[in-house]
Amino acid sequence: MVSVLVAAGVVFVTVDTRPASALLSFPEMAPPKAPGAPEGLDADAPAVDADALAAELDPLINGGSLKGKTTATVLDGFTGESLYASQGDKAATPASSTKVATAAAALTARGPAYRIPTKVVEGESEGEVVLVAGGDVMLSKDGDGFFRGAASLADLAEQVKKAMGDKQITKLVVDMSIFADDPVAPGVPAADVASGYTAKLEPIMLDGGRSGPDPGSRAARHDDPSAAVTDALSELLGGVEVAEGTAKKDAAELGVVHSPTMQRLAEFALVTSDNLLADALARQTALAKDKDASFAGGVEATIDVLSDMDVPMDGVELSDNSGLSLDNRLTSDALAAVVYQAANGKHTAASGILAGFPVSGYSGALDDRYDDADVVGKVHAKTGTLTTVNSLTGMTVTKEGRLLAFSIIFNGKGNGPDVEAAIDEVASTLSRCGCA
Numbered sequence: 485m486v487s488v489l490v491a492a493g494v495v496f497v498t499v500d501t502r503p504a505s506a507l508l509s510f511p512e513m514a515p516p517k518a519p520g521a522p523e524g525l526d527a528d529a530p531a532v533d534a535d536a537l538a539a540e541l542d543p544l545i546n547g548g549s550l551k552g553k554t555t556a557t558v559l560d561g562f563t564g565e566s567l568y569a570s571q572g573d574k575a576a577t578p579a580s581s582t583k584v585a586t587a588a589a590a591l592t593a594r595g596p597a598y599r600i601p602t603k604v605v606e607g608e609s610e611g612e613v614v615l616v617a618g619g620d621v622m623l624s625k626d627g628d629g630f631f632r633g634a635a636s637l638a639d640l641a642e643q644v645k646k647a648m649g650d651k652q653i654t655k656l657v658v659d660m661s662i663f664a665d666d667p668v669a670p671g672v673p674a675a676d677v678a679s680g681y682t683a684k685l686e687p688i689m690l691d692g693g694r695s696g697p698d699p700g701s702r703a704a705r706h707d708d709p710s711a712a713v714t715d716a717l718s719e720l721l722g723g724v725e726v727a728e729g730t731a732k733k734d735a736a737e738l739g740v741v742h743s744p745t746m747q748r749l750a751e752f753a754l755v756t757s758d759n760l761l762a763d764a765l766a767r768q769t770a771l772a773k774d775k776d777a778s779f780a781g782g783v784e785a786t787i788d789v790l791s792d793m794d795v796p797m798d799g800v801e802l803s804d805n806s807g808l809s810l811d812n813r814l815t816s817d818a819l820a821a822v823v824y825q826a827a828n829g830k831h832t833a834a835s836g837i838l839a840g841f842p843v844s845g846y847s848g849a850l851d852d853r854y855d856d857a858d859v860v861g862k863v864h865a866k867t868g869t870l871t872t873v874n875s876l877t878g879m880t881v882t883k884e885g886r887l888l889a890f891s892i893i894f895n896g897k898g899n900g901p902d903v904e905a906a907i908d909e910v911a912s913t914l915s916r917c918g919c920a
Contacts, residue, residue, distance in 0.1 A: 525886025
């Protein structure tokens with residue numbers, strides 16, 4: 485369950501972290517009873533003085549590990565005013581910070597309550613049924629898979645057998661026409677697929693394509709993910725023949741199951757940085773905007789939705805929506821603006837991304853970062869990491885209680901841990917700032 489709190493025109497999302505109802509059982513999306521934005525928010529807090537903030541940030545951005553290789557933007561979370569920009573309009577490779585833009589667009593296009601259907605309809609001949617893929621990559625065989633709350637093929641099979649009654653099921657036709665046949669995005673190294681960072685993207689998948697005993701995000705993946713689904717459903721229907729095809733228009737429905745809500749999918753994609761799920765979310769954005777459900781269509785739809793939200797998209801070039809592609813280019817201005825637009829009260833659907841940000845010292849990729857007690861729980865942000873990329877995009881609250889939206893992108897050779905620590909120091913400085 486996700487509830488919405490509106491304060492000073494800013495929308496915050498509170499996540500129900502009870503294990504029985506949360507998609508993630510551990511770590512939770514946010515500390516128990518914590519809001520979807522950092523604590524200490526004060527609607528009457530004094531505005532940050534841009535010159536005072538620059539005096540704090542310039543030595544960090546323009547020196548040390550970040551010098552000459554970093555773009556950064558800080559916006560007032562209440563007004564959207566630019567408080568700090570260092571090459572903020574310069575496009576750079578953002579890595580997984582891309583998921584912030586992806587999730588905001590998907591939630592806006594589909595709505596947070598939308599659930600992806602997977603259905604079976606009558607076929608053209610006696611005993612034939614057709615599985616119609618809807619784009620759900622989180623399916624489970626029996627409801628006890630990698631993703632908590634995932635739709636169950638066993639449930640779907642029982643519905644179909646009940647609807648067929650005494651008629652024998654002899655053939656399962658699989659309709660995957662909803663997605664284009666482009667399973668891997670341009671610019672994504674083959675090694676990232678082979679090593680389990682993602683999988684071939686198809687419109688029906690079990691457990692995100694995971695096949696090995698390791699349930700983690702880098703588990704082994706099926707080489708043919710859709711086959712794992714159809715083999716499982718065939719078995720559940722009695723071991724029937726499987727073939728490819730398309731469903732008749734207006735064919736009678738025999739059964740349907742639904743994914744968790746888009747809100748839950750966005751939360752999971754962000755807090756666990758699930759690459760495959762992020763790219764699948766973009767296909768839903770494309771479908772909602774009447775574009776091809778392809779990598780290109782997902783990118784185009786994402787850019788269109790964010791442009792309509794007044795996010796500056798000049799210079800933006802994307803090849804995928806997960807951030808794995810080395811061809812991606814985003815600006816820190818754009819990413820910070822996505823966070824601001826999600827928090828400003830005008831785009832309530834997009835505000836769902838706030839619940840999915842990892843929390844400093846607590847969850848996601850930030851669970852073992854920010855050891856200082858005064859910063860733990862204060863920075864809510866999405867990380868991004870590739871061989872020559874480190875990024876951080878999210879929000880924090882100043883010492884006085886002013887909400888800030890920010891994005892920091894580093895592109896270049898450097899010591900990864902040192903760069904990460906330097907970026908964390910920038911975010912910590914924002915949280916500690918007495919810059920009024």
